Amino acid sequence: MAQMLISLAQQNIDKQTGKKMLNVGSYGLHILMLSICFRAGCASTDWELGNALTNLKWLFKDVPARREDYTEVTGCTSFPLDFCSHRWLENVEVAERALQICPSLKMYISAAKMKTVTESLTKSFKTAEKIVQDALFPAKLKFLVLVAKEITPFLKLYQMHKPMLRFMCGDLTNMLKGLMEKFVKPSVMKDATTPVKCFQVDYANSVNRIDVTKMRIGFVTERALEEHMKQNSSEKLSLEFRQNCKLFLLKMVSKLFEKAPLKYPLVRGLSVLDPRVLLKNKETSVRKLNTVLRLLVESGRIEEQSCDDILREFGQFYDHNLMCASDSFRNFNPQMGRLDEFYHEHLSNKVEFRHLWEVVKLVLVLSHGQASVERGFSVNKEVMVDNLKEDSLIAQRIIHDHVNHIGGLLNIVYTKELLLSAAATRQKYHNYLDDQKH
Structure with a gap:
């Protein structure tokens, strides 16, 4: 059943975009x-x-x-x-x-x-x-x-x-x-x-x-x-x-x-972006990057002509950071830092690495699983009550996600706009009911 669903999704994506999905497994x-x-x-x-x-x-x-x-x-x-x-x-x-x-x-x-x-x-x-x-x-x-x-x-x-x-x-x-x-x-x-x-x-x-x-x-x-x-x-x-x-x-x-x-080559190849191991062996890192580039070309995500530029820029990036910033790579902690922020600091806004940065951005959006989606289902279950309408659920989720984003209730900034909006909620509710009647 899962393979059939993947096949149908692939056909639909291929028809609409002419590209193929990047396969990192159905389970992640x-x-x-x-x-x-x-x-x-x-x-x-x-x-x-x-x-x-x-x-x-x-x-x-x-x-x-x-x-x-x-x-x-x-x-x-x-x-x-x-x-x-x-x-x-x-x-x-x-x-x-x-x-x-x-x-x-x-x-x-x-x-x-x-x-x-x-x-x-x-x-x-x-x-x-x-x-x-x-x-x-x-x-x-x-x-x-x-x-x-x-x-x-x-x-x-x-x-x-x-x-x-x-x-x-x-x-x-x-x-x-x-x-x-x-x-x-x-x-x-x-x-x-x-x-x-x-x-x-x-x-x-x-x-x-x-x-x-x-x-x-x-x-x-x-x-x-x-x-x-x-x-x-x-x-x-x-x-x-x-x-x-x-x-x-x-x-x-x-x-x-x-x-x-x-068992998926793309998952193994993407380990080239782990800062802790990237600078250990240039030959191994280049081999893994070649695997990633080949799969991206086959899926229609990048042009084959750009691969040599990407490999050249990667070599320069490797040599530069081996000399100047090896400690920041070696000491990177996945639990404390974010990989997207790390590579944004080292690659973005640098003309000499522009092709490499485009590939890094492309593969960084690949998900390692659907934990956040499943966590969202759990949150929905917690806030659901009888007769709760869709708009109310969406509003509660927006509030929940905002509070999580800012680090807790104590970090909420009570702006003038927020207070005015809250003061007018009853009137907005009656306006909504009037709109539903018409």
Whole structure:
């Protein structure tokens, strides 16, 4: 369905403009790209952690008497948090809270079985009973948290409006390598120094994988597994747990390789605009720029005749900044600075770089995802009330966006025009109603 939509859009654009779309993938950063992969990893195991965490929340949700019994028996006032079934990576706190209350939950279940407090017959209580009986449940949660924390920094970094696509190649490659190194042999991973070589790693081949007993499942998870082994000397359960960890990582990496935009040459080529790596190697930077220019020419976005001028200007730009401004490139921070402002400072209004600046402006508008659009849907949902008309919603969104733009309510400038406009709102409303009647 998605491919059909893309094909129709391409045909329409080609018909109207004679140009082609620049393909950086249909997912970009979409929050579900990582959540789907993470959920797929969880589903490949037999742990059913989603079901367990959901039922823990329902055990105490809207049941004051049960919450009171729990607090009275355990002395604990912390309760399970809401599990989000469609945004798995937001459940790190949910898993950590479940780990925190596991001892208290065990005390409560034991008291209920001994009839000290009322025993529930609900599904959520039965699930909680199975949880406290599963000695490996803490280890499972700790592994879940380990993998989630491997990905969450990447996801948080790219939930912003800044032009971030140029950094995605390096950051996504590092994240993938971090996951693969947990179960792929170091001798295989040592050559995965670039995105293309990372994709060439045959992680599905058992010959290239670390022995399951030596997998890197995390220090905290290893400790939890050791605690279990002290109480239960079953090597079989320990082996099954590690096998599930391997399945989790295999499925997740497989999904990421399938969804990740790294397979698109334009995404890899645009990393040439990352100031932190641009000045490291001129030959590599020129090669990446050539890739970008070729794709721009093929899509009809620039003229082929201008490419030599662009490459010449890039060479001059490289040599000049290597001598004069290398520190500003090396110390660029994507979280603090904006790439469009950075290159505007170095390229705009400079005749000697005019062709290069046109290309940079063209590729900087490419989006790394639709996080801002999805965030807009969330804002709409928050302001929506019954019978809210379109004009009212638009007005509220304009106010919301302006307040965000200026940095908060305290930064609003109450001008004379604003005060006069607010004073006349009632009259404007009556005028609007009169216009609707005619």
